[in-house]
Amino acid sequence: MHRPMDEPVHEVFPSAVRPHPAEQAGPWPTASQAGGLPDPARVDPAVLGVLLARHGWQRRGGAPGRYSRWTPPGPPGRSTSLLVPDTTAFPDSEDLLAEALTALARSAAPSAREVLVSLAVPSDEIRWWREVPDPLAGTAGTAGTAGAASWTGAEQLHGAARQILLAGALAVRGRAGYHGARHRRRALATLGSVLIGPAPGGRDLTAFVPVEAGRPLAVRLYHALHAAREAVDYQRATGGMEAFDSAVEAGVSRELTEAVIALVRGSEGAGIALDWAPAAGAPDGCPAHPEPVEFSPGDLPALRRAGARYLRDEPAVTVRITGAVVRLRRSGPRGAGIVRLRVLAGAEVSHVRLELDEEAYRIAGQAHLVGLPVRVDGRLESRGGFRRLTRTSQVVPVQVDEEERDRLMKSLQENVDYFEEACTGE
Numbered sequence: 001m002h003r004p005m006d007e008p009v010h011e012v013f014p015s016a017v018r019p020h021p022a023e024q025a026g027p028w029p030t031a032s033q034a035g036g037l038p039d040p041a042r043v044d045p046a047v048l049g050v051l052l053a054r055h056g057w058q059r060r061g062g063a064p065g066r067y068s069r070w071t072p073p074g075p076p077g078r079s080t081s082l083l084v085p086d087t088t089a090f091p092d093s094e095d096l097l098a099e100a101l102t103a104l105a106r107s108a109a110p111s112a113r114e115v116l117v118s119l120a121v122p123s124d125e126i127r128w129w130r131e132v133p134d135p136l137a138g139t140a141g142t143a144g145t146a147g148a149a150s151w152t153g154a155e156q157l158h159g160a161a162r163q164i165l166l167a168g169a170l171a172v173r174g175r176a177g178y179h180g181a182r183h184r185r186r187a188l189a190t191l192g193s194v195l196i197g198p199a200p201g202g203r204d205l206t207a208f209v210p211v212e213a214g215r216p217l218a219v220r221l222y223h224a225l226h227a228a229r230e231a232v233d234y235q236r237a238t239g240g241m242e243a244f245d246s247a248v249e250a251g252v253s254r255e256l257t258e259a260v261i262a263l264v265r266g267s268e269g270a271g272i273a274l275d276w277a278p279a280a281g282a283p284d285g286c287p288a289h290p291e292p293v294e295f296s297p298g299d300l301p302a303l304r305r306a307g308a309r310y311l312r313d314e315p316a317v318t319v320r321i322t323g324a325v326v327r328l329r330r331s332g333p334r335g336a337g338i339v340r341l342r343v344l345a346g347a348e349v350s351h352v353r354l355e356l357d358e359e360a361y362r363i364a365g366q367a368h369l370v371g372l373p374v375r376v377d378g379r380l381e382s383r384g385g386f387r388r389l390t391r392t393s394q395v396v397p398v399q400v401d402e403e404e405r406d407r408l409m410k411s412l413q414e415n416v417d418y419f420e421e422a423c424t425g426e
Contacts, residue, residue, distance in 0.1 A: 037105055038119045040097040045085050048100070050278040051118050052084070054125075055111035067096060072109040080107075110198065114206060117195060122279040123208035124218040128161050130203055130267040153202015156266065161205050163259030164272070165191055168221035171251030173348070177310035178254040180385035181349040190217060211280045219283050222274055224251030225293040228260065228303075232295070235302040244306040254310035257303045260295055269296045317380040321346035321389065322398055325368035330361065337361040341389075344373055347380055354378065354389040367397040374398060 049068065053059070056073035060081070070082045082100045085093040101119075104112040118125065132153055169187035170179045193213045197206040209218050227250035231243035244252065263270045271294035282288040295303075323341030330337030336357050343349055354376065356364060367374045375398050378389040 037101045038116065040094050040101060043097050043101070043119060044279065045087060045093070045097065047278045048084055048097070048115070048119065051115045052082070054275055055114055057082075057111065057115075066090065072107060073111060074109070114197065114208075117208050118277065121208070122211045122277040123195070124211060124215065124277050124280075125275045126161075126165075126207045126209060126218065126221065127273045127275075128157060128164070128205045128263060128270065129273075130157060130263065130270045132203055132267050150202055154198075155202070156262070157202050157205050158196070160259055160263035161196070161207060163255065163262055164221070165194065165207065165217070167253060167256035167259050168217050168224060168251065170255055171220045171224055171253060172216045175248055175251065176253060176314060177248050178314035178382060180314075180382060180387070182386050183348045185350055186348070190214065211277045215280070215283060218274060218276075219286060220251045221272075222286055222290055224253075224256055225272055226250075228252045228256060229293050229295070231306065232299045232302045235305070236299070241305065241309055244309065248310075252306075254307045254314075257307040257310070261300055261303050261307070264295045264297060264300060267297070269294060271295070311382070314382045316382055316390075317347075317386070318378075319347045319380050319389075320375065320377050321352060321380075322373050322375045323352065324373045325364050326351070328361070328365055328368065334358060339364045341374070341376075346375075347386075349380070349386055352380070352387055352389045354392050356392060356395060360392065360395040363395050363397065370397075372397040373400060 049059075049070075052070050057070045058073075060069050060071055067083050067085045070084060080103055082103055083096050084100050085096045087093065088097075101116070104116050107113075114125075117123065130153070166184075166187060169190045170176075170183055172190065173183035173187055176182070190213070193210050195208040197208070209215075224247075227247040231247045231252065234243035235241055260270075263272075271292045273292035274290050276282045276286070276288070276290075321341065321343055322345040323343045325339060326342045327340035328337060336355060339354055339356055339361065341352050341354070343352060360376075364374055375394070375396050376389065376392050377394045378392040380386050381388045381390050
């Protein structure tokens with residue numbers, strides 16, 4: 001399930017972030033539904049062992065040097081154990097791995113599915129958790145209300161996780177105290193391969209970030225979250241906000257502070273932990289086993305002040321934008337008017353709004369009629385999310401090839417009502 005990029009942040013799970021297969025209703029997906037089991041010949045037993053331990057499986061003996069026996073989390077004796085070879089040097093190693101993978105695919109334990117996902121596509125794992133008191137503890141006859149509370153908590157956790165992932169992806173594209181609409185499309189595109197897990201009771205959630213496509217995102221989030229934690233500690237100890245200024249270089253931004261606020265709000269505390277894919281190892285400059293980062297309700301005032309500071313201090317940007325005119329509007333048949341451009345080049349935003357004088361408005365209208373984009377100089381204002389262009393000048397049509405012109409003319413036909421408004425002055 002995908003949702004539009006401009007949908008509210010409290011959506012059930014991130015737009016441009018795919019739900020983990022475990023999010024599907026009903027029983028766990030079969031191997032065929034999930035695209036088949038990992039090839040046993042390509043599975044490293046050491047990697048499998050690390051993943052099992054990471055997800056709470058217990059090693060309970062075995063034949064030293066040959067294989068180990070693993071049982072899933074929870075009370076013992078309720079599930080079939082796994083036999084995992086210690087190496088691939090023995091003739092039956094591949095057979096044991098195949099049996100272990102099949103048993104994982106048939107297991108009802110959620111952790112079994114997560115292990116298979118990490119084996120199939122080597123992924124860094126990001127885990128969020130919230131310490132949420134149960135308001136219904138000790139209350140009888142409220143099962144339906146408890147279910148509603150859990151759904152709300154899961155929705156809030158998914159929304160906060162989406163914001164944090166997006167903030168990290170934006171920081172990969174560029175460092176800024178406030179990104180607004182800049183880089184948003186490309187940042188969302190980088191999240192297309194991320195798998196998101198279930199959030200039972202709204203308390204715990206895991207995202208799998210493939211190493212090949214998403215390692216820069218995981219690394220940037222590691223640095224940004226720890227920098228945010230250090231900046232909050234500095235502010236609470238000294239009252240100064242200077243640490244938040246230097247934290248921008250690590251990837252901290254208004255988007256990240258708002259995301260952490262959304263994660264912590266309504267809880268007794270929350271945290272984020274990151275584990276590197278064992279098949280890829282730790283990236284340069286990062287510890288092999290990163291410490292979790294935790295935030296409490298007492299951190300929220302500092303985070304809110306930092307977000308407001310980032311929004312206030314991020315400067316406007318001088319740009320030269322080439323864009324297709326998709327909307328024109330003015331109050332009468334003559335005078336200045338408002339134009340909306342779909343940005344083709346010059347700025348990392350999808351659309352901008354600008355006010356033009358009568359002559360520039362006429363040029364924009366004529367370019368719209370014949371299917372030509374326009375080029376305009378101006379300042380992209382941070383207020384409004386870098387969606388407004390001010391101090392505009394040099395509005396001129398731009399020649400394009402026939403294919404692009406046909407595409408722009410099609411866009412004109414799709415937005416003909418907007419243009420009629422501009423012509424009639426309504």
